[in-house]
Amino acid sequence: xxxxxxxxxxxxxxxxxxxxxxxxxxxxxPLYYLVTTSLQSGDxxxxxxxxxxxxxxxxxxxxYRPQLVRSALYxxxxxxxxxxxxxPIVYFIxxxxxQWKSLLLVLLVAPFFVTYLIRTIxxxxxxxxxxxxxxxxxxxxILAPDGRLLATSFAVVAGITYNYxxxxxxxLYVALEQLDGRLLEASSDLYANSVRSFLxxxxxxxxxxxxxxxxxxFIPAMGDFVNAQLLGTPKQYMIGNVIxxxxxxxxxxxxxxxxxxxxxxxxxxxxxxxxxxxGAERLTG
Amino acid sequence: MTEINRRQLLLRGALGAGGLASLPxxxxxxxxxxxxxxQSAESEAAAPASVDQTxxxxxxxSNWPLYIDIDPETKKSPTLEGFTAETGVPVEYIEDIxxxxxxxxxxxxxxxxxxxxxxxxxxxxxxxxxxxxxxxxEQFDTASIPNLANISIPAPPWNEGFAYGVPWQSYxxxxxxxxxxxxxxxxxxxxxxxxALKGKITMLNSMNDTMGVMLQAQGYSSETxxxxxxxxxxxxxxxxxxxxxxxxFTGNDYTGPxxxxxxxxxxxxxxxxxxxxxxxxxxxxxxPETGGGVATDYMCILKGGSVYxxxxxxxxxxxxxxxxxxxxxxxxISPVAASKAEAEKVDPDVASNQLIFxxxxxxxxxxxxxxxxxxxxxxNEKFQAVIxx
Numbered sequence: 223x224x225x226x227x228x229x230x231x232x233x234x235x236x237x238x239x240x241x242x243x244x245x246x247x248x249x250x251x252p253l254y255y256l257v258t259t260s261l262q263s264g265d266x267x268x269x270x271x272x273x274x275x276x277x278x279x280x281x282x283x284x285x286y287r288p289q290l291v292r293s294a295l296y297x298x299x300x301x302x303x304x305x306x307x308x309x310p311i312v313y314f315i316x317x318x319x320x321q322w323k324s325l326l327l328v329l330l331v332a333p334f335f336v337t338y339l340i341r342t343i344x345x346x347x348x349x350x351x352x353x354x355x356x357x358x359x360x361x362x363x364i365l366a367p368d369g370r371l372l373a374t375s376f377a378v379v380a381g382i383t384y385n386y387x388x389x390x391x392x393x394l395y396v397a398l399e400q401l402d403g404r405l406l407e408a409s410s411d412l413y414a415n416s417v418r419s420f421l422x423x424x425x426x427x428x429x430x431x432x433x434x435x436x437x438x439x440f441i442p443a444m445g446d447f448v449n450a451q452l453l454g455t456p457k458q459y460m461i462g463n464v465i466x467x468x469x470x471x472x473x474x475x476x477x478x479x480x481x482x483x484x485x486x487x488x489x490x491x492x493x494x495x496x497x498x499x500x501g502a503e504r505l506t507g
Numbered sequence: 508m509t510e511i512n513r514r515q516l517l518l519r520g521a522l523g524a525g526g527l528a529s530l531p532x533x534x535x536x537x538x539x540x541x542x543x544x545x546q547s548a549e550s551e552a553a554a555p556a557s558v559d560q561t562x563x564x565x566x567x568x569s570n571w572p573l574y575i576d577i578d579p580e581t582k583k584s585p586t587l588e589g590f591t592a593e594t595g596v597p598v599e600y601i602e603d604i605x606x607x608x609x610x611x612x613x614x615x616x617x618x619x620x621x622x623x624x625x626x627x628x629x630x631x632x633x634x635x636x637x638x639x640x641x642x643x644x645e646q647f648d649t650a651s652i653p654n655l656a657n658i659s660i661p662a663p664p665w666n667e668g669f670a671y672g673v674p675w676q677s678y679x680x681x682x683x684x685x686x687x688x689x690x691x692x693x694x695x696x697x698x699x700x701x702x703a704l705k706g707k708i709t710m711l712n713s714m715n716d717t718m719g720v721m722l723q724a725q726g727y728s729s730e731t732x733x734x735x736x737x738x739x740x741x742x743x744x745x746x747x748x749x750x751x752x753x754x755x756f757t758g759n760d761y762t763g764p765x766x767x768x769x770x771x772x773x774x775x776x777x778x779x780x781x782x783x784x785x786x787x788x789x790x791x792x793x794x795p796e797t798g799g800g801v802a803t804d805y806m807c808i809l810k811g812g813s814v815y816x817x818x819x820x821x822x823x824x825x826x827x828x829x830x831x832x833x834x835x836x837x838x839x840i841s842p843v844a845a846s847k848a849e850a851e852k853v854d855p856d857v858a859s860n861q862l863i864f865x866x867x868x869x870x871x872x873x874x875x876x877x878x879x880x881x882x883x884x885x886x887n888e889k890f891q892a893v894i895x896x
Contacts, residue, residue, distance in 0.1 A: 346764070373755060456755070471608040471891060473611070
């Protein structure tokens with residue numbers, strides 16, 4: 223303690239040290255290996271060597287453009303869908319939940335205590351061709367008699383939406399929960415109707431939650447491969463499926479790594495544009 | 508799979524907690540996927556000249572799910588219990604092989620750094636070839652396995668005298684169908700083109716299984732494969748994918764949709780279908796007229812595993828009585844022909860089942876896929892591109 227008294231300026235550095243060490247070991251070092259691996263060539267028998275094989279990136283981009291575009295598209299649709307579903311529910315819980323607030327929130331999140339894989343497999347049963355949902359949709363002629371939900375883009379996007387729902391709901395909840403009720407009172411005192419109050423008061427104040435929620439949903443959704451594998455067909459495969467197959471089946475570590483780096487860069491660029499558009503600096507203070 | 512990854516992660520985290528002094532160790536751990544050069548030579552050098560004849564304190568065995576006999580009452584495996592009773596060696600039995608490729612991905616890193624992973628694993632033949640070529644296998648102490656003489660299938664060229672892999676069970680690849688949905692067994696051609704089956708069939712995501720059956724349906728051999736025939740067959744498969752005829756490429760996970768009726772027919776493994784038949788007698792398995800596939804899973808000793816204990820285990824399961832017990836329990840094909848006589852004493856019905864104890868006429872309809880092609884990345888890439896990734 224004596225040291226700290228004598229050197230008060232060291233305190234912040236000491237406090238940040240565990241975090242920095244964590245980042246170094248679990249982010250910087252793996253990232254270094256990921257990037258160098260992505261520039262290697264060779265095969266599993268001869269070994270992989272760093273040959274600055276930039277063509278790995280070109281190969282991934284040209285061969286797997288459909289999967290990349292599809293990943294971005296599915297992740298974007300799922301994020302918007304999750305937002306549209308989560309916002310009203312969370313709004314209700316946060317603003318009108320009263321004494322049931324905590325219970326309702328637990329109920330919302332409870333299904334996600336079940337492991338990801340099991341939940342996705344459960345959707346196989348729910349959407350099965352001979353199942354209840356498809357049966358009803360066929361009876362009311364929303365689906366053709368030989369139509370199906372499973373093994374379609376719809377099923378994959380629905381699966382992603384469902385699986386990443388809590389990542390949207392929880393940041394939104396935090397934002398809406400903190401909304402000062404007096405602001406809404408003031409708004410109605412100034413003759414704003416409820417729609418106007420929502421648009422001019424609630425929504426702007428909850429934007430940081432929307433921003434955080436869309437990011438925490440979109441980023442993992444873009445790299446997802448489980449939903450496409452279990453609920454889709456080869457025509458729904460995403461970039462995550464390609465990376466998984468390159469890494470584990472074909473055992474081409476350099477191409478798999480290049481795919482992972484491309485995915486990471488795309489997400490970073492996308493997030494930067496999004497943050498700019500939404501004015502993240504203003505949002506996050 | 509996740510568990511192993513987590514364990515590795517935690518291990519690396521623990522190394523990290525040890526302070527920056529151990530950073531080189533972490534760097535080495537992270538770099539595991541790369542440098543494996545020069546190890547192939549080692550495997551040839553590992554001659555079983557002087558095998559330590561002491562049993563290990565415990566025996567760690569990796570296997571596929573549902574691939575060992577289980578007593579429904581005790582929920583324990585009579586085979587493993589019997590081995591422990593006879594040798595005093597407890598077995599740590601891990602069901603973590605869901606696909607050869609994934610399992611390889613899991614063990615490759617630690618094995619390339621000479622770390623102990625398991626004493627024994629039971630991958631499919633072509634995966635054993637890959638492990639052997641990379642120098643990740645120990646040779647069996649064949650002198651300690653007199654029951655090798657009971658094996659009734661020939662040793663493949665890469666496995667003279669069963670030194671690297673002792674057969675565990677074989678399985679057939681053929682067509683499973685739901686007889687409530689289709690009257691009779693569809694042919695491979697019908698699977699790929701019949702409009703009534705559109706979107707109602709799946710194929711297997713393993714190249715050897717799907718392409719093995721497909722090549723034969725095109726009139727080619729799947730035992731020795733040439734590039735042009737492979738490419739021509741792949742085009743047929745690509746067309747069926749593009750047409751939406753094939754719903755999905757699966758591992759074992761075709762079983763659920765098939766019994767629910769979402770699938771009318773699919774490529775499947777014989778033992779799976781027999782196990783499903785117990786619950787749903789409508790499910791059938793047929794070997795296509797054009798030919799089916801056969802593959803064998805081999806016990807093999809991963810580098811650093813106990814050679815003697817593994818050899819004693821292999822010898823134990825190759826006894827006809829034990830082999831019969833295993834095949835009756837899991838419904839796959841035993842490499843020990845004499846097990847049929849033993850099985851007849853216990854369950855004559857199962858013993859007469861052509862899918863579990865096939866006769867020569869049945870075996871003649873099956874071909875084992877060219878292992879060189881399975882391990883060739885160029886073929887794999889082409890196949891993976893067609894199945895969507």
